Amino acid sequence: MSDQPRVEIYTKEECPYCEKAKDLFDAKGIEYETYNVTGDDDLFEEMVERSEGRKTAPEVFIDDELVGGWDDTSALDETGELDEKLGIADDTDEEIEHRKLVIAGTGIAGLTAAIYAGRSNNAPLVIEGDEPGGQLTLTTDVANYPGFPEGISGPELVNNMKEQARQFGAELKNGIIESVDASSRPFRIEMSDGDVYTADAVIAASGASARTLGIPGEDELMGYGLSTCATCDGAFFRDEDMLVVGGGDAAMEEATFLTKFADTVYIAHRREEFRAEDYWIDRVMEHVEDGDIEIMKNTEVTEIHGSQEAGVDYVTLVENDKGHPTDRLDDPETDEFEFDVGAVFFAIGHTPNTDYLEGTGVEMDEEGYLRTQGGDGGGQTETDVPGIFGAGDVVDFHYQQAVTAAGMGSKAAIDADEYLEDLERAAASEGEGEGKGASEDEDEEEIAAADD
Numbered sequence: 001m002s003d004q005p006r007v008e009i010y011t012k013e014e015c016p017y018c019e020k021a022k023d024l025f026d027a028k029g030i031e032y033e034t035y036n037v038t039g040d041d042d043l044f045e046e047m048v049e050r051s052e053g054r055k056t057a058p059e060v061f062i063d064d065e066l067v068g069g070w071d072d073t074s075a076l077d078e079t080g081e082l083d084e085k086l087g088i089a090d091d092t093d094e095e096i097e098h099r100k101l102v103i104a105g106t107g108i109a110g111l112t113a114a115i116y117a118g119r120s121n122n123a124p125l126v127i128e129g130d131e132p133g134g135q136l137t138l139t140t141d142v143a144n145y146p147g148f149p150e151g152i153s154g155p156e157l158v159n160n161m162k163e164q165a166r167q168f169g170a171e172l173k174n175g176i177i178e179s180v181d182a183s184s185r186p187f188r189i190e191m192s193d194g195d196v197y198t199a200d201a202v203i204a205a206s207g208a209s210a211r212t213l214g215i216p217g218e219d220e221l222m223g224y225g226l227s228t229c230a231t232c233d234g235a236f237f238r239d240e241d242m243l244v245v246g247g248g249d250a251a252m253e254e255a256t257f258l259t260k261f262a263d264t265v266y267i268a269h270r271r272e273e274f275r276a277e278d279y280w281i282d283r284v285m286e287h288v289e290d291g292d293i294e295i296m297k298n299t300e301v302t303e304i305h306g307s308q309e310a311g312v313d314y315v316t317l318v319e320n321d322k323g324h325p326t327d328r329l330d331d332p333e334t335d336e337f338e339f340d341v342g343a344v345f346f347a348i349g350h351t352p353n354t355d356y357l358e359g360t361g362v363e364m365d366e367e368g369y370l371r372t373q374g375g376d377g378g379g380q381t382e383t384d385v386p387g388i389f390g391a392g393d394v395v396d397f398h399y400q401q402a403v404t405a406a407g408m409g410s411k412a413a414i415d416a417d418e419y420l421e422d423l424e425r426a427a428a429s430e431g432e433g434e435g436k437g438a439s440e441d442e443d444e445e446e447i448a449a450a451d452d
């Protein structure tokens, strides 16, 4: 495409969000130039200067104008403005496309559901969402997914699954589901770019997004030394002291990863015991012995200080031996102090992406996780709205493993298939009941024939 605007993407190695940005432009058929800043200080400085001081990859430019990182690019895509900038906006009037099955999410749960649903001839439309590929794309080394004794990178596993899903007839589409209207059937699905679909069944596999703390300095410094993805941004803060917040597996994995770049990695955890598995704690402890990692227990961050020009300067921490110090700010034993670090990484869990299901009647818990039927036998992934199913991290706040998400994805596709077959049977018998009168058409004959 020669008359398209010039798209430039600064990337680095081991950068899942860079891959997401490239995938987005690939899916739109847009050509782009990439500049890999890994190990190239001049290019890195150029990126920082052009992106107004941001030290996070990717950085996307269209016709020399800064779009920003992955979040900015995907936000622009949601509103349709990205297509406008690229000169590919579709100005035609609203067209409503009907699909048998729409799957929200292309993480492990959504893609496994897509593979199964494709094989059941339900031709699923799979919506990528604002984190295509899901959480696993942020993991460099997946060592516990069965069948890969040497391990496999998260992005590779996800890309293999996408290919497998497409082979069975799934269509993957970039986009964000804004809302699902369940007040009539088929469901009406509105996309943030204005597209509308109807669907007989929906599988919600929209996962969960990284949590933040909501503390002063956070909004200003996100992308300027504060990050929720160590594998994406760690290398930009080489030789700095770095702070990881959290006490779960993700915090331990990120801290371990960051030892490759940091002077010292500090882990601030709000209580005495880690939530992480022994495997990760042992690995962290080896680094503690080597002096690469220091652990600050019963400690929380209350403010991040710095500027977009100079990055993170220092943080304010509070500590109390009883744990959860921010709940004990009036306790005289709570110690508040300033602590110099050059980068901060949040690894404090995730919030389920279920906003688009509000108003459908689907039951959720107080954090927004979907409640599904669970238990034994069929229908485990049913929500309390017939035709809407849930799978993966959007339901499961406990196991949260790639392999359990895959298992739930397959169950959701099987449950949806049974539901769709029931619908077809009901439609066929309704047609028969009405006799072969005015409503007779070819579709009904096909359904009735398939039912014999």
Ligand code: NDP
Pocket: 213, 245, 246, 247, 248, 249, 250, 251, 253, 269, 270, 271, 274, 275, 276, 300, 347, 348, 349, 350, 398, 399, 400, 401
């Ligand atoms: P978790 O929910 O397991 O851990 C979150 C951590 O952040 C907890 O230690 C929690 O503290 C802390 N936290 C939460 N909110 C706050 C807050 N407001 N202030 C301070 N600290 C806070 O999430 P993870 O992302 O670590 O893991 C999610 C799932 O993914 C798990 O099942 C895990 O096993 C899996 N995983 C596996 C990996 C692997 O094996 N390769 C890597 C990463 C994740 P507290 O403990 O006090 O609640």
